[in-house]
Amino acid sequence: MAEETGEQVVEESGGFVHMCTDRYPNPVEASQELVVERVRSTSFVAVMDPPARESLIDEVRGVLARSDHVGDRERFEYPHDTVVHLWRAGGAN
Numbered sequence: 504m505a506e507e508t509g510e511q512v513v514e515e516s517g518g519f520v521h522m523c524t525d526r527y528p529n530p531v532e533a534s535q536e537l538v539v540e541r542v543r544s545t546s547f548v549a550v551m552d553p554p555a556r557e558s559l560i561d562e563v564r565g566v567l568a569r570s571d572h573v574g575d576r577e578r579f580e581y582p583h584d585t586v587v588h589l590w591r592a593g594g595a596n
Contacts, residue, residue, distance in 0.1 A: 519590040533581035
């Protein structure tokens, strides 16, 4: 069963009408270890069984090491988008 997104919860509440969604590139300077720790702290990863979690972390390290964008660089630009949702109060409720 898929977990609902925040957007779905707001939409289904009936109290708001979605007006628009915009995405803004917001890259962040990062290191391989910062990306690994970000993955490790993601809620569904944090609750994995330790062997499965460490296997995933090893895969992430491998992807980063093989990436032309990252490779052996100490610091790199980590792609990230900031997503802005505009809602108006006053739905069906």
